[in-house]
Amino acid sequence: MQYHTKALFVYDNEALDWIELVKNSDLHVKITSCNIELFLQEPLKYINEGEHLIIAADTQEIEKCLHVAIKHSLSIGFLPFARQKQLIRHYCLSSNLQSNLNIALLQSDNSVDLIECGDKIMQVKATFGEIPLVSNISYKNGFFAFIENLKRGIKEFFKITMQEVSITTENDKKIKTVVSGGSLVQSSYKGFFSRVSGVKHSVRDSQVKMILVSPFSVIEYMKFLFSVISFSKNSSNLSNAVGLIKSKSVTIETKRSKRLHIDDSFHVYLPVTCKIIDSAVKVSAPEEFWEANPSSDQNKESIKTDNLPDEKESERYRDKHIPFFSYASEEHFRELFSALRDDANMHSIYVVLMLLSTLLATIGLFANSIAVVIGAMLLAPLMAPIVSLSMGLLRADTKLLNASLIKISWGVLLALGASALVTYILPSMDLTSEMKARINPTVLDLGVAIISGIAAAYSKSFKEIIQSLAGVAIAVALVPPLSTAGIGLGKGDMLVFLQAFLLFFTNLIGITLSATLTFFVLGYSSVLKSKKSLMLIMLIMIFISFPLYTSFHKIVEKEQVSKATRYERFLINGKYIIVNSATLRYTEGKDVLDIGLKVREGLNRNDLYKLKREIEKNYKRQLRINASVEYIL
Amino acid sequence: MMKLIVAVSLIFLLSSCEKDRKPLPSGKKIYVQVIASQSGSGAAFGLQGLQGLFSAKDLKPLLPNGDEIVFKIQDDSSDVKKSQKYVDMIDKNSTALLTFCSSATQLGIIPQVQHKKIPTLAVIATHDDFTKVCSYMTRLSMSNSREAEVSASYIRDELLMSRVGIIYSKNNIYSKSISEYFERKFKQLDGEVVLSRSIESFNNKKENYQKLIDDSDLDIIFLSTNALLSYKFLKVFNTLQTDVKIFATDGLLSDMHKHFPNDMDILNGVLTIDHYSHSMEFNEQSKILIKYLKKHKLSLNSFTGLGYEAYQILYDALLACKTYNRECVNNKLRNSKLFDGVISNLQTVDGNMQRAIYVNEIQDGKMLRKVKVY
Incomplete structure (x- = not known):
C-alpha cells in the first residue's frame, strides 16, 4: 500500500478537534490544513493541480469540493462524521477516525463515476415522488429511530399517489408512464439498486441508473419492499412494480413533483437532466469498495419498463391514491x-x-x-x-x-x-x-x-x-x-x-x-x-x-355437545352413569342424541326415564335418545 | 341496491335496540333482609357471596315493572346468636331473607324463621336438614348428602377404587355429618372403608400417618376437615412416600386462599368437589358476570357465583308474585322453574336445589374440571 506524500486537510468547524491528529499521522505524510470556506473561495491558493484532498465536512460542502476536485483533477479521501452513515456505507468506511485517516491517505489510481443533475453533483442517490421506507429512509441509529421511521413510512403507504412522468434517455427514447416515485442510485453490486433490479451494478459502469416505482396497490408496494429486503445477489428478476433505465443521461419531467432530492441534503428543480461524469474523480477507498464496484465497459443503454403501466392504463391511475388491493384490466390478464x-x-x-x-x-x-x-x-x-x-x-x-x-x-x-x-x-x-x-x-x-x-x-x-x-x-x-x-x-x-x-x-x-x-x-x-x-x-x-x-x-x-359430554356424568337413583360419547343429529324433524353410557350396575325403566329427563333439562329441549350401555367390571 | 342494504341493516339495528330496553324506576321498593358473615370463620364466603349479590343487582337493578329490591345487610360475625337476634328483628316490611352463613347458623335460626314465616334463601349452607325441618327455607348450594354421594360414586365407579380412609374433625358438625353420609354411600357401592378416624387422633405426627398408609393399603383418603386442619395434615402428608390420593370436601380452595395464600402448592393433585371449576364452559350469564367483575378488579369463584344466582332466583320469585306476598315468594323460591345460573342450570324442588356439581383436581391454586355430575 502506498500513501500520498502530501495532502491538504479541508475541514469545517465540526472537525476542528481532528486537525492535530491528522497532522501528526505516523504515515509520514506532509499535511497542511485549511478551513473549507477559505478553500472553496480560492482553491489553487492552497493546492496545486493533481494533488490530494482530505475532506471532513457536511454533504453540501463535500458536493462543492467535488466540483473543485473534478475541475482541477484532485484526488480525494473522506473523514466522515459518525452521523454521515450514508457516506460511510457507500465508501465502505467505518466510524473510527484513525482507520478512516489511514484509508483517506492511500494513493489510488481508481476513479469513480459521479452524476451531475443540473448544477449539482450526486454521489449516492437522488429521488423524486413517493417511495415510502426507501426514499425517506433515516440513517439515524437506534431502535426507536427505526420504529419511528417505520411508523411514518407505513402511514405514507396509504397516501401514495401516482403521477405522470416522462423520462428521456441519451438516445432520445421517451418513456411516458405513471409512477409513485423514482430514484437515481449509485449502487455497488451488493447495494439496494442491484437488489431491486436483479442486475449487478457498480459506481464505475459509466451509466446513470434509474428505477421507477409504480405499485398498483398497497399490497404490491409491500411486495416491492419485501423484494428490497430479501432479494438475493444472484437473483436476475426485476422486482414487480419496478422499471429500470440505464443510460448515459436521463431527463426527468413530472407533473406533480417539483424537486429531485439529492443525497438527502439538497435538491434541484424538475425538469432536470442527469448525466454521467465518467471517471470523475480519484477516491481513496478500501479494497473492499473497489471489489464491490468493478469497472465495466458494458454500458449499452437499457430500458426495462414491462412492469410499468402503459399509456392507456396510465390514464386510470394518474393522480389517484393507490388502492389497498390491486385492480386488474382484462387486457392485463x-x-x-x-x-x-x-x-x-x-x-x-x-x-x-x-x-x-x-x-x-x-x-x-x-x-x-x-x-x-x-x-x-x-x-x-x-x-x-x-x-x-x-x-x-x-x-x-x-x-x-x-x-x-x-x-x-x-x-x-x-x-x-x-x-x-x-x-x-x-x-x-x-x-x-x-x-x-x-x-x-x-x-x-x-x-x-x-x-x-x-x-x-x-x-x-x-x-x-x-x-x-x-x-x-x-x-x-x-x-x-x-x-x-x-x-x-x-x-x-x-x-x-x-x-x-x-x-x-x-x-x-x-x-x-x-x-x-x-x-x-x-x-x-x-x-x-x-x-x-x-x-x-x-x-x-x-x-x-x-x-x-x-x-x-x-x-x-x-x-359443543360431543365435546361437553366427555366430562358429563349423571347420578340417577344412586347409580353413577358415565357418558362415554354423544352425537347429536337431526332426523325426521327431531333432534336425536346417540349416547354411549358406562355403568357398574343395571339400569331399570325408572333410571332411564330420569336420565332422559335430566338430559333434556340440560339441553333444554325434547330429544329422542338412543343409548348403548357398557358395563364396567 | 344501497337502499336495500341500508334497510336490512336498520331492521337488524332496531331489533337489537328492542332487546336492550331498560325499565324505568316506579319508586316502589321491596325490602329483603340479608345476614352475611363478614367477619369470623365464615368471612371468606360471606364477603365473596355479597360481591356476587351486588354485582347481579348492579347489572339488573329493577324488576321489569320498575320496582327495586333493597337489601338490608347485617353482619353476624359468624355467630349463631347474632343471626337469631337479627331474624327476630325482621319487620313486616321485609319480603324475604337471604343468608350467607354456615350450616350451624342456618340450623340455629330455624325456630325464628318458622315463627316469622319469612321466606329464607340459604346461599352458602349445605346441611341436609334445614329444608326438611323448616318449610320456609330453600337451599341454593348442593346438600351434604349429595356431595357425599357424588364423591363416593366418583371414587368407586370412575376411579374404580375400592379402599378408602375417612379423616374427619370430631369438633366440626359439617365434617362429621358429611363423613357419615360418605361412609354409608361408599359401603352401599360395595366399597371398603378401611378406617374412619378423627384428624385429632393423629396428633399431626408423620409416623402416625405413615403407619396408617403402610398398614391399611389405602387407595384414597376422604378428607372433610376445615382449612387449618387440612393445611397441617397436607404439610405432613406430602412428605410421605405414598401414591395415595386425597379427596377433599368443598370450599377448601377458597379457605386456603384466604388463610394460606402463599402455600397453595400443597393442594396440588388434591381432588375436590365444588359448584364451580376454573376450566368449566362459561354460559352467557357467567360471561356477563365475569366481564362485570373484571371491570371492578374482582374474579368469579364459587361464592360470587352463588351470590349472583341468589339474586336471580329471588328476582324470578318476586316477578312471579305480583304483590310480593311472603307465602307466594316462599313457594316460588322452594319450587322454581328451570333457569340458567352462572354455574349451571338450576331448579329448586321442595326447597332443595337441583344443580350440577364438579369434581375438580387442584393445580397451582386452580380447580380443574375432571367431571361434571348432574
Whole structure:
C-alpha cells in the first residue's frame, strides 16, 4: 500500500478537534490544513493541480469540493462524521477516525463515476415522488429511530399517489408512464439498486441508473419492499412494480413533483437532466469498495419498463391514491379471462363427467366405500364453473355470471337426477354411515369448502399449479352431499334431500365467496366495477347469512355437545352413569342424541326415564335418545 | 341496491335496540333482609357471596315493572346468636331473607324463621336438614348428602377404587355429618372403608400417618376437615412416600386462599368437589358476570357465583308474585322453574336445589374440571 506524500486537510468547524491528529499521522505524510470556506473561495491558493484532498465536512460542502476536485483533477479521501452513515456505507468506511485517516491517505489510481443533475453533483442517490421506507429512509441509529421511521413510512403507504412522468434517455427514447416515485442510485453490486433490479451494478459502469416505482396497490408496494429486503445477489428478476433505465443521461419531467432530492441534503428543480461524469474523480477507498464496484465497459443503454403501466392504463391511475388491493384490466390478464369464459360454457364433456362422477359417488356411498367416493371426486368437473362464477361475481360481469350459474345449475340437476335414478333402481338399502355424515355436517366440512375455494382461485391464477388438485378439493365438499341429496330424492325422503342439499348449498356458497375474496386479494377486481360487485357480494352475504347462521349454529352445537359430554356424568337413583360419547343429529324433524353410557350396575325403566329427563333439562329441549350401555367390571 | 342494504341493516339495528330496553324506576321498593358473615370463620364466603349479590343487582337493578329490591345487610360475625337476634328483628316490611352463613347458623335460626314465616334463601349452607325441618327455607348450594354421594360414586365407579380412609374433625358438625353420609354411600357401592378416624387422633405426627398408609393399603383418603386442619395434615402428608390420593370436601380452595395464600402448592393433585371449576364452559350469564367483575378488579369463584344466582332466583320469585306476598315468594323460591345460573342450570324442588356439581383436581391454586355430575 502506498500513501500520498502530501495532502491538504479541508475541514469545517465540526472537525476542528481532528486537525492535530491528522497532522501528526505516523504515515509520514506532509499535511497542511485549511478551513473549507477559505478553500472553496480560492482553491489553487492552497493546492496545486493533481494533488490530494482530505475532506471532513457536511454533504453540501463535500458536493462543492467535488466540483473543485473534478475541475482541477484532485484526488480525494473522506473523514466522515459518525452521523454521515450514508457516506460511510457507500465508501465502505467505518466510524473510527484513525482507520478512516489511514484509508483517506492511500494513493489510488481508481476513479469513480459521479452524476451531475443540473448544477449539482450526486454521489449516492437522488429521488423524486413517493417511495415510502426507501426514499425517506433515516440513517439515524437506534431502535426507536427505526420504529419511528417505520411508523411514518407505513402511514405514507396509504397516501401514495401516482403521477405522470416522462423520462428521456441519451438516445432520445421517451418513456411516458405513471409512477409513485423514482430514484437515481449509485449502487455497488451488493447495494439496494442491484437488489431491486436483479442486475449487478457498480459506481464505475459509466451509466446513470434509474428505477421507477409504480405499485398498483398497497399490497404490491409491500411486495416491492419485501423484494428490497430479501432479494438475493444472484437473483436476475426485476422486482414487480419496478422499471429500470440505464443510460448515459436521463431527463426527468413530472407533473406533480417539483424537486429531485439529492443525497438527502439538497435538491434541484424538475425538469432536470442527469448525466454521467465518467471517471470523475480519484477516491481513496478500501479494497473492499473497489471489489464491490468493478469497472465495466458494458454500458449499452437499457430500458426495462414491462412492469410499468402503459399509456392507456396510465390514464386510470394518474393522480389517484393507490388502492389497498390491486385492480386488474382484462387486457392485463387476457389469457386468464378467456379461459374463464370458456370454462363457463356448457359442453358435452362436462355433462358426461358430471354424470359419471355422480353415478360413481352414489354407488360409493351405497357401498360405504371411501375409495370409490374419492374416485368420483377425481372425475367431478365442478371447479371450472365455480371459479368462473366467483370471477363473474367479483367483476360484476353479468355474462360470465349467467353462463357459469347456468352451467352449475345443469350440473346440479344432472347429479340429482342421476343419483336419484340409481337409488330408485337399486333394491331398497339403508342409509350408510358415509351418507349420514353428509346429512350431519361438522365444522370441518365448512372448513374444507372455504379452503378449497381459496385453493381453486389461487391455482387458477398461476399456470404452474396443477389445477386438478384444487378441483378434487372442491369435489370433496360438493359431490358427496349432492349425491346424498339425490339419494334422498330417489328414496322419497325429503328430509335427507333437504339436509344434504343444505350442506351442498352452504359449501357452494362458501367456496364461491372464498374464491371471490381470493381473486380480490390477488388483484383481479375491476377498477371500474369493483364497487358494484362488492355491493352485490354484500347483498348475497346478507341474504344467505340466515340459512348459513342456522346451519353453522347447528354444526357448532353438535361440536359443543360431543365435546361437553366427555366430562358429563349423571347420578340417577344412586347409580353413577358415565357418558362415554354423544352425537347429536337431526332426523325426521327431531333432534336425536346417540349416547354411549358406562355403568357398574343395571339400569331399570325408572333410571332411564330420569336420565332422559335430566338430559333434556340440560339441553333444554325434547330429544329422542338412543343409548348403548357398557358395563364396567 | 344501497337502499336495500341500508334497510336490512336498520331492521337488524332496531331489533337489537328492542332487546336492550331498560325499565324505568316506579319508586316502589321491596325490602329483603340479608345476614352475611363478614367477619369470623365464615368471612371468606360471606364477603365473596355479597360481591356476587351486588354485582347481579348492579347489572339488573329493577324488576321489569320498575320496582327495586333493597337489601338490608347485617353482619353476624359468624355467630349463631347474632343471626337469631337479627331474624327476630325482621319487620313486616321485609319480603324475604337471604343468608350467607354456615350450616350451624342456618340450623340455629330455624325456630325464628318458622315463627316469622319469612321466606329464607340459604346461599352458602349445605346441611341436609334445614329444608326438611323448616318449610320456609330453600337451599341454593348442593346438600351434604349429595356431595357425599357424588364423591363416593366418583371414587368407586370412575376411579374404580375400592379402599378408602375417612379423616374427619370430631369438633366440626359439617365434617362429621358429611363423613357419615360418605361412609354409608361408599359401603352401599360395595366399597371398603378401611378406617374412619378423627384428624385429632393423629396428633399431626408423620409416623402416625405413615403407619396408617403402610398398614391399611389405602387407595384414597376422604378428607372433610376445615382449612387449618387440612393445611397441617397436607404439610405432613406430602412428605410421605405414598401414591395415595386425597379427596377433599368443598370450599377448601377458597379457605386456603384466604388463610394460606402463599402455600397453595400443597393442594396440588388434591381432588375436590365444588359448584364451580376454573376450566368449566362459561354460559352467557357467567360471561356477563365475569366481564362485570373484571371491570371492578374482582374474579368469579364459587361464592360470587352463588351470590349472583341468589339474586336471580329471588328476582324470578318476586316477578312471579305480583304483590310480593311472603307465602307466594316462599313457594316460588322452594319450587322454581328451570333457569340458567352462572354455574349451571338450576331448579329448586321442595326447597332443595337441583344443580350440577364438579369434581375438580387442584393445580397451582386452580380447580380443574375432571367431571361434571348432574
